Amino acid sequence: MSAKRQTFCVEKTEGGWVVRTDAHEEHLGPYSEWARAMTMALIFARCNQPSQVKVKADAEYWRVEYTFDERAQASSA
Structure with a gap:
């Protein structure tokens, strides 16, 4: 399985809560509330x-790891 x-x-x-990718290339925010950043x-x-x-x-850090089955995504395209 390819994933x-x-x-x-x-x-x-310092500016608020931000959402970054694992490569720190992209980010969303800053958001004033932790819950809003988590929601995004x-x-x-x-x-x-x-x-x-x-x-x-x-308390200071929250991480979401997503795994994608590339074959399933290719068949839905």
């Missing part, structure tokens, strides 16, 4: 229909 993984991290910065990260899952979602959290 692709992508991680989105919700991090606290989860919206990605809903739009892209991953086969698996893992959430890890602590």
Whole structure:
């Protein structure tokens, strides 16, 4: 099975909460509330229909790992 993984991290910065990719190339925010940043990260899952979602959290950091089955995505295109 061919699978692709992508991680989105919700991090606290001086400007507010931001959502970054695992490569730190893209980001959303900043958001004044942690819950809003977390929601934006989860919206990605809903739009892209991953086969698996893992959430890890602590007080200053929140991470969502998405696994995509590339064959399933190719057949839906």
